[in-house]
Amino acid sequence: MRRLTAEKFSLFFFLLLLFVFSYSVLAAGKSIRRNKPCNRLVLHLHEIIRQGNYTFPNATSAAVTKRVPGLGSFQFGEMYVFDNLVTRDANPHSPQAARARGFYVYDGKDSGNDLYMITLSFNSTEYTGTLTILGTNNHSLKTRDLPVVGGTGDFFMARGVTTLEVDVIDFTTSYFRLKMDIKLYECY
Amino acid sequence: MRRLTAEKFSLFFFLLLLFVFSYSVLAAGKSIRRNKPCNRLVLHLHEIIRQGNYTFPNATSAAVTKRVPGLGSFQFGEMYVFDNLVTRDANPHSPQAARARGFYVYDGKDSGNDLYMITLSFNSTEYTGTLTILGTNNHSLKTRDLPVVGGTGDFFMARGVTTLEVDVIDFTTSYFRLKMDIKLYECY
């Protein structure tokens, strides 16, 4: 009977240890796995670019520097500032989910590329807070991954990756739409 | 007596397990709690803005791009570069605690907003190192949270949140003062 007691203890401890061990492993190392984001948002960004001196009705972005001559044919040096509508649905007339503000600078000499600096501001029943996205945007790729480098509010201390994909480019209306697949791997 | 021994063991293990468990939980998940920063600095940033062609004596910031016509009345597209004094005390004549350098770009079409890119350089007996702050600055809010996305030196690998609040705006002297409440949640 005493033996049994010891065995019971050992079983109890073994199970407890297993639990502690699993918990530590999961919690520690933050269990970051690419296919297991702790939060995910699929959003659509709508931009209407102001062209030259003529402002398209409802333009949401505009160049603030000029491209540099002699450094390729990909608008090198041109910087655009934007304040864009972001929606859950691809339809630009669907309700606003967030505001995307920031800038991009064309920085590709021999290929289309820009440095993309996006802040997302959420102020809805679903989310309140911001995300900061900053990375290089290679136009040659169908999908481009950009790091999410920080967040506030509901996205306090967030980090992750945003996959961008051009949905629509319409030169006649100076409009483009980006699909943003935001995967967060640090959530607090 | 043997039974007692087993019980003693079990008690010992139970306490040890509790300790290990608590430790793992605290250490893992990095124990990030909003009300428990691992470091906190309250600082005051002083900026004197150069206006047009006339330089205010001791101006510490200046526009490098022009606002874009047709995109609202909030200086959309205007980018300012700054090299500002940062002090512990609100008094602009108190000793320098750090230097704040970087830029901001007005990116609000229908409301006052800017993208704020601040680097803080510390070089004192208290701290040596840098912090990089990058986020969106919504002028409509009394306090604005911006992510701290990185650090070096004494702030090696730091991350956190900076709460900004406008202390003073004085148009006659082209001066404004910001209170920066920096809370770090990753400290190494």
Added chain:
Amino acid sequence: MRRLTAEKFSLFFFLLLLFVFSYSVLAAGKSIRRNKPCNRLVLHLHEIIRQGNYTFPNATSAAVTKRVPGLGSFQFGEMYVFDNLVTRDANPHSPQAARARGFYVYDGKDSGNDLYMITLSFNSTEYTGTLTILGTNNHSLKTRDLPVVGGTGDFFMARGVTTLEVDVIDFTTSYFRLKMDIKLYECY
């Protein structure tokens, strides 16, 4: 003999606990130590600066804003965009290891300083992915540490520190070379 059994159990548990404990401590807190990066890359960045209206052959960077008069003698306000070759070897004719794109803005009023925003794009047999580096670059220091704030691809969720050092400045050819010692402390 029963006593022995209990002792064996206790020894077994003690060892297991030690293992769990060590593992948790190592995994948790992410075991970040400055002298133990989880990845390290030493690279060389080559930049040829376009000067005024005259483009140096193969210029890889150019100013897009003008320095502001009255704010010191360190090119305050001048922003350069770049698309630079990055190599493993210091020799600018060695194979490309990555492309460095982004910009820097002179933001030092009383000393040479810039805000440095570098993205590195890797597309080789060794690495595929990007790194985002963002920090302040104090020209007075022989070596400058800048935070690595994010990454994608093989550098998924990376963070770390890049130590920059000017290798060569050649005004006659408008060329400079930087050594980048990239140490990552978060690798997934």
